[in-house]
Amino acid sequence: MNKLTENDLFGILSDVFPATTLPEDSKGLEMGSFKEWDSLGNFNLLLAIEEHFEIRFTMDEITKIKSLAQIAETLNERDA
Amino acid sequence: MKKLVLSGSSFLIPNHKAWAKLQSLYDLAYSEYGDWSGALIQSNPDSLVSITINLSEFIEFDSLNHDKSKDLIASILTPLINRLSSSNDATIVGICSGKDFQVVRDAKEINVKQKIYSQLLNQFEELALEFIDFYFIDLDHQFSRLGIDKAFDQRNWYLSHCHFSSHGLYQIAKYTEEILLRHTEPSYKVLVLDCDNTIWGGVVGEDDVGSLAIGQDGIGSAFVDFQKDLVKLSNQGVLLVLASKNNEAEVWKVFDNHPSMVLRREHIVAWRINWNEKSKNIIELSEELGLNINSFAFWDDNPLEREQMKVLLPDVLTIDIPENIWDWPKYLRELPCFSKLVSSSSDKNKIYQYKARAQFVQATKNVADMRSYLETINLSPSASNVNELTISRAVQLCQKTNQFNVRTERHTIAKIKNFSEDDKDFSFMVSLKDIYGDHGIVGLVCLKSIDKETIFIDTFLLSCRVLGRYLESWMLSEIIRRCQPKGTKNIIGEFIISGRNEAAQNFFEENDFKETEIKPELLKKFSSKGYLIKGITYSLQLASARIPNMNLFKDV
Numbered sequence: 001m002n003k004l005t006e007n008d009l010f011g012i013l014s015d016v017f018p019a020t021t022l023p024e025d026s027k028g029l030e031m032g033s034f035k036e037w038d039s040l041g042n043f044n045l046l047l048a049i050e051e052h053f054e055i056r057f058t059m060d061e062i063t064k065i066k067s068l069a070q071i072a073e074t075l076n077e078r079d080a
Numbered sequence: 081m082k083k084l085v086l087s088g089s090s091f092l093i094p095n096h097k098a099w100a101k102l103q104s105l106y107d108l109a110y111s112e113y114g115d116w117s118g119a120l121i122q123s124n125p126d127s128l129v130s131i132t133i134n135l136s137e138f139i140e141f142d143s144l145n146h147d148k149s150k151d152l153i154a155s156i157l158t159p160l161i162n163r164l165s166s167s168n169d170a171t172i173v174g175i176c177s178g179k180d181f182q183v184v185r186d187a188k189e190i191n192v193k194q195k196i197y198s199q200l201l202n203q204f205e206e207l208a209l210e211f212i213d214f215y216f217i218d219l220d221h222q223f224s225r226l227g228i229d230k231a232f233d234q235r236n237w238y239l240s241h242c243h244f245s246s247h248g249l250y251q252i253a254k255y256t257e258e259i260l261l262r263h264t265e266p267s268y269k270v271l272v273l274d275c276d277n278t279i280w281g282g283v284v285g286e287d288d289v290g291s292l293a294i295g296q297d298g299i300g301s302a303f304v305d306f307q308k309d310l311v312k313l314s315n316q317g318v319l320l321v322l323a324s325k326n327n328e329a330e331v332w333k334v335f336d337n338h339p340s341m342v343l344r345r346e347h348i349v350a351w352r353i354n355w356n357e358k359s360k361n362i363i364e365l366s367e368e369l370g371l372n373i374n375s376f377a378f379w380d381d382n383p384l385e386r387e388q389m390k391v392l393l394p395d396v397l398t399i400d401i402p403e404n405i406w407d408w409p410k411y412l413r414e415l416p417c418f419s420k421l422v423s424s425s426s427d428k429n430k431i432y433q434y435k436a437r438a439q440f441v442q443a444t445k446n447v448a449d450m451r452s453y454l455e456t457i458n459l460s461p462s463a464s465n466v467n468e469l470t471i472s473r474a475v476q477l478c479q480k481t482n483q484f485n486v487r488t489e490r491h492t493i494a495k496i497k498n499f500s501e502d503d504k505d506f507s508f509m510v511s512l513k514d515i516y517g518d519h520g521i522v523g524l525v526c527l528k529s530i531d532k533e534t535i536f537i538d539t540f541l542l543s544c545r546v547l548g549r550y551l552e553s554w555m556l557s558e559i560i561r562r563c564q565p566k567g568t569k570n571i572i573g574e575f576i577i578s579g580r581n582e583a584a585q586n587f588f589e590e591n592d593f594k595e596t597e598i599k600p601e602l603l604k605k606f607s608s609k610g611y612l613i614k615g616i617t618y619s620l621q622l623a624s625a626r627i628p629n630m631n632l633f634k635d636v
Contacts, residue, residue: 016097043239044096047246051097059235 004075006068012052013068016045030067042066049075082169084260087111087119088132091241098249101257113241117159125167130256132219134243135193135200136178144192152196157203164211168494170263171211174252175200176219178232178243212475212493215259222255223248258416264479264490268397268417269371271313272362274380275324275331275353279307279343281405284330295340305409307342314347318418319369319434322351323361323378350438358385359392368441369434370544372482372580377417436517437545450548451632457514459549460634463558466500466507470521474509477524477541483583484542484552487576487615491526491539499526499538505562507539510555512546522546523555527562530605533569535559538611540573540587547583550629556591556620557627569622572598576615592626593618 006026013029014022017036023029031042046062049055049071055078057065065071084106086092086099094110102108106128111119116131123129138152163171177197185191197220204216223231231248244252276283280303281293293300294307314320320343324331331353335345350368352361358380366373377397378389389398402411443453466474471493478491489495499507510523523546526539537559542552559571573588589595596619598606606613 016095040094044093047093048097051246059239062235062239 004072004079006072009049009068009071012048013045016048017041026068028067028069030069046071081105081107083107083109083124083127085109085111085119085123085127085129086131087116087129088134089114089116089137090132090134090237090243092132092244092252093236093240093242093249096246096249098246098253102253105257105260117155120159120163120171123163123167126169128170128172128260129163129167130172130174130260132174132176132252134176134178135197136243139193139196144196149192149196149199153199153203156200157207161207164207164214167213168492170213170215170260172215172217172256172259173204174217174219174255175204176223176231179220212472213263215263217252217255217259219252219255223251226251262416268318268377269375270319270321270349270365270369270377271310271418272321272323272358272365272376272378272380272396273310274382274385275322275326275334277381278324278379279303279310280334280338280341284326284334289334289338292334292338294338299405300340302406302408304340304342306405306412309409309412310343311347313412313418316418319349319371320347321349321365321369322353323358323365324353325355325358326353328353349434357388357392359389359396362389362393362396368438370437370441370483370547372544433517433519434545436519440516440548451629454549454632457516458634459551459554459632460513461551461554462511463508463555464511465504466496466509466524470509471496473521474507474524477509477521477543478539481524481541481543482578482580483544484547484587485578485581486537486540486584486587487574488578488581489539496526499528502529503527503566505566508558508562510542510551510558512549512551514549519543519546523551525555525559527559528609528611529566530572530602530609532567534602534605535563535568535571536606536609536611537571537573540584542584544583550632552584552587553591553627553629554633557630560622560625560627564622571620571622572596573618573620574613574615575618588618588620591620591628593620 006029010022010026013026017034020034020036031037031039037045043062046057046065050057053075055075057074061074065074084102086102086108087110091113092110099108116133119129119131133156144152160171160173175197177191177193179191179193179197201216201218208214208216219231220228226247231245231251232243233245233248236242236245273279281299282291284292294303295301310320322331332345335341335343350365352365354361362373362376362378366376373393374395377399378386379399379401380386380389381401386398386400389396397417399415402408464470474496475491475493478489478496482488496507506527506529508525509521510525511521512519522543524539524541525537528536528538530536540555542555563571573593575585575588596617598613598617603613
């Protein structure tokens with residue numbers, strides 16, 4: 001499978017944060033980039049990622065992952 | 081949008097995707113984490129409240145002495161009862177025990193969480209009987225269907241104080257949606273059934289009556305079970321009707337002659353057994369029964385018929401039935417569309433009453449002059465004040481009546497009680513008998529005094545199964561009879577278009593009311609009583625009122 005990029009997560013991001021107009025290029029987006037993505041938003045995003053990719057993050061990952069880049073990276077590692 | 085307050089002893093992860101559907105249907109408010117008792121006590125009486133309680137958050141170790149258990153139960157029931165005695169809308173409590181599973185220890189004793197859990201469920205059941213707007217969800221039971229372990233996630237607990245997994249939250253949201261939907265929407269009243277390969281196996285006309293699959297071992301017994309569940313539904317007040325493409329005589333031959341038929345002719349309220357389009361037949365049946373087609377559900381084994389129904393009559397609920405007949409009985413029992421949250425004793429007589437209605441419609445088809453015909457059928461209405469015994473029927477009428485309903489207010493028990501507390505004559509129900517039978521309680525009127533001389537018709541509704549008998553005129557005369565001695569000079573009515581109440585559209589004008597605009601000073605009095613007038617208003621001056629059609633009725 002091809003490597004996931006931050007843009008591949010765009011759909012989930014807009015699903016979890018419906019009130020936010022997201023920039024066209026989602027590169028570099030992270031917790032705090034907009035109001036909805038606070039720490040609760042981050043948790044909801046990671047739970048949505050789990051549901052979508054049918055994976056499960058460890059506690060450690062959930063406390064550390066705070067950006068789209070990190071999510072993509074973690075997913076790619078899982079896949080490898 | 082109606083406000084729905086969501087709260088729990090666990091953190092419920094606000095904005096989780098599980099809540100998205102509820103969020104689209106209601107103005108969703110999450111209370112502070114853990115403040116479920118505050119959500120019960122402090123929420124507005126008019127909002128909906130749904131809370132989720134996990135007993136494991138109250139019982140730390142699996143031991144609790146008798147007094148502590150009693151305290152715990154009281155600490156849950158007290159805020160709940162507080163809310164129930166003052167609220168005007170639904171309260172839902174979902175509860176799970178959060179118990180651990182330990183086969184060996186469980187072989188010697190019942191887990192303390194489970195003990196308290198069962199005691200609470202019993203208490204909830206009593207409250208649910210007493211308070212019509214209270215619902216409880218036995219989450220241990222509901223979760224068990226897909227696996228109780230799947231509903232919880234210890235990781236989420238340590239991360240965010242939420243004991244539930246995403247899956248568990250989705251389940252809780254789904255149960256809440258289903259209950260709230262049934263709370264506000266009337267349930268389906270009619271189940272339309274096909275015959276061949278639906279209520280029996282095989283095709284009449286092609287197979288002998290004796291060789292149809294009903295009752296024998298194997299698949300025939302699945303059809304019998306399916307028929308038993310249909311009879312159960314019929315006893316609960318769901319109207320069973322047939323729409324099948326057969327020769328009518330052959331169908332009745334099976335009903336009359338097959339020894340294993342559980343479903344009998346008397347369970348079938350109306351039928352169209354012919355070769356016409358089923359959608360056309362359903363439209364005719366809806367006229368015959370006086371029920372809107374959006375209260376019809378359709379069960380047919382033929383996927384083509386189902387697809388056609390979905391396209392031609394999208395308002396009919398076409399049930400996507402399981403492929404295999406052995407799955408049908410359970411599927412039918414679990415269908416939420418026929419479950420009802422308010423049931424009252426008059427349901428049992430309903431089948432009989434709808435049959436009377438069907439006969440009435442058939443008879444009137446042959447009569448040119450409707451009024452002279454009505455004079456011959458001994459219409460005998462009577463009115464009685466709403467009381468403890470009949471109030472559940474009053475609420476049910478409010479919830480279900482769509483056609484002859486001038487303002488379509490969906491009142492709760494508390495609201496209806498308010499009217500009688502103002503004046504016991506101001507909320508009454510109307511029953512009707514005629515030669516076709518005792519129709520039971522078919523009408524409800526709630527009145528509000530606006531000032532000394534003015535009465536406002538808050539609720540005026542009439543069950544559709546007695547429409548066409550001008551009973552509305554008699555109900556109006558009953559209002560006058562009750563108001564005149566109190567010095568009322570003027571009755572104000574309002575018609576609010578609901579999209580479904582055309583039947584009541586001309587009621588006021590046909591009964592001597594005049595369309596009137598309400599003067600500003602009177603409008604102020606209305607708003608002080610909580611009414612914002614948004615429909616068309618009519619007034620009737622009692623001194624000169626002439627109510628038509630009164631010659632049709634025999635007072636009892």
